Amino acid sequence: MHTLLPFILVLILLIVFLTIWANQLKIAYPILLVLAGLAISFVPGLPILKIDPDLIFFIFLPPLLYEASWSVSFKEMKKWWRIIFSFAFLVVFFTAFLVAIVSNQMIPGFSIALGFVLGGIVSPPDAVSTGAIPKFVKIPKATSSILEGESLLNDASSLIIFRFALVAVGTGQFIWQEAGMDFLWMLFGGVGLGLLIGQIFIWIHKHLPTDAASDIALTLITPYFMYWVAEQVHCSGVLAVVAGGLYLSNNRLSFLAASSRIKGASVWESFVFLLNGMVFLLIGLDLQEIVAGIRAHGTPLSTAIGYGVVVTIVLIAARMISAYAAMLATIIFRPKVAHQHQFRIRRWYTPLLMGWTGMRGVVSLAAALAIPLTLPNGEAFPHRNLILFITFIAILLTLVVQGLTLPTLIARTKLFQGFDDDEEIHHNTKLKMKLGLKSHVYNYVKEKYDNEYQGDASMERILKYWEDQSKIQDNNWMNGVSKQMLLEIFAVQRVYLTALNNEAEFDEELIRHQIYQIDLEE
Structure with a gap:
């Protein structure tokens, strides 16, 4: 053995x-x-x-x-x-x-x-x-x-x-x-x-x-x-x-x-x-x-x-x-x-x-x-x-x-x-699904929570986020420059969180969880 x-x-x-x-x-x-x-x-x-x-x-x-x-x-x-x-x-x-x-x-x-x-x-x-x-x-x-x-x-x-x-x-x-x-x-x-x-x-x-x-x-x-x-x-x-x-x-x-x-x-x-x-x-x-x-x-x-x-x-x-x-x-x-x-x-x-x-x-x-x-x-x-x-x-x-x-x-x-036609159809279908999903979420949140939580800063922020998402009609807003910037932001966040691990007041499990969230977002 x-x-x-x-x-x-x-x-x-x-x-x-x-x-x-x-x-x-x-x-x-x-x-x-x-x-x-x-x-x-x-x-x-x-x-x-x-x-x-x-x-x-x-x-x-x-x-x-x-x-x-x-x-x-x-x-x-x-x-x-x-x-x-x-x-x-x-x-x-x-x-x-x-x-x-x-x-x-x-x-x-x-x-x-x-x-x-x-x-x-x-x-x-x-x-x-x-x-x-x-x-x-x-x-x-x-x-x-x-x-x-x-x-x-x-x-x-x-x-x-x-x-x-x-x-x-x-x-x-x-x-x-x-x-x-x-x-x-x-x-x-x-x-x-x-x-x-x-x-x-x-x-x-x-x-x-x-x-x-x-x-x-x-x-x-x-x-x-x-x-x-x-x-x-x-x-x-x-x-x-x-x-x-x-x-x-x-x-x-x-x-x-x-x-x-x-x-x-x-x-x-x-x-x-x-x-x-x-x-x-x-x-x-x-x-x-x-x-x-x-x-x-x-x-x-x-x-x-x-x-x-x-x-x-x-x-x-x-x-x-x-x-x-x-x-x-x-x-x-x-x-x-x-x-x-x-x-x-x-x-x-x-x-x-x-x-x-x-x-x-x-x-x-x-x-x-x-x-x-x-x-x-x-x-x-x-x-x-x-x-x-x-x-x-x-x-x-x-x-x-x-x-x-x-x-x-x-x-x-x-x-x-002719396979490019299939790819284009698949891309358009995927885009339609994403747009429909964003619109559905926005309508749901607005209908259920808009009147109930007026003046609540956190709720207004959520509503604003989904309103902006529902207005984006395609994925072209993210180009090569913006994508590179986001990747740099994710990297900077990880460096900051890793440095926090040396400070006693921050629990390592919390830091790992936050890094995991960043990984998911990336």
């Missing part, structure tokens, strides 16, 4: 530096982390990080899915639910089917059941990599919402395929009737349990005298609790976390105080950042062990790489075929949408983008590592190391090749030439 702890601390430090570098290079940080893990794996004498396959899902998946469900727009998910559910379920099943057929034909001794194990592992695109795309590439809000919604749900469908395929490999048979009933129970039971547990935690937040620290602690254990309970009754833990997370996210104002929301956002951002960083480094660090397993099995490394490349091509092709099929279905079954101006402009290149954004990552690695070492009869799980290696190649190629070429693809093909 004493040798492993410094190594983990160095990895965390490396995650921070690589993320800073990725932001400067304007690329998704998982790409650099995977490549760094790959490079580190060749350093001799380093400790080997091993995670119990039974715990890999429980450690990483619940918090990552829960945080993603709090970030995604449920309103946008409802708006685009047809294509989101198509990609999250139908496309995942189609991709797993193609991978199963191709691997069965290509790899000697690879059964259809093993093909579905591999297909279930590599079929879902990664939510983290998908979420990193809009940070550096301008894409329409609709496309971004579809990608985020899909990546939130496709983990559940892929893991259902993975679970059923493992049963088929272990028992040598597949009973459709039992599988159908189990599927419905996993689907609806998982969603129901997630909503139920979410309601229980809302009650706890509301009825117990919690503060920000305890509220954040409760949010940290909530996804683990949802996942664990659902898995104990053989439901989908992924769907329980997603459904419960979406429910709590849409009711956050009803049970979390402002301080809990502000502080909790920072805690969760750091927590998920470290989890993601460790997972993507693990992907690279595991290469040496996986390669050793391949060689022990007797499969030439070049042959295994070839299998991985072919499976990756199948993944990309399946996603592109599905994207264009969805476009044709829209043209045939929803002609009103198909004839809209924006749809006609983007009808041919949006499927191309959707097909090129299927980077694999966390879930694929977790599922591959969760393959049991042995079958129920005690025999070694067939082709386990080969499946791990193919998964690694698929993650590496999709992350590096697609992740690095996506910005260039969009820029050179001018896929979103």
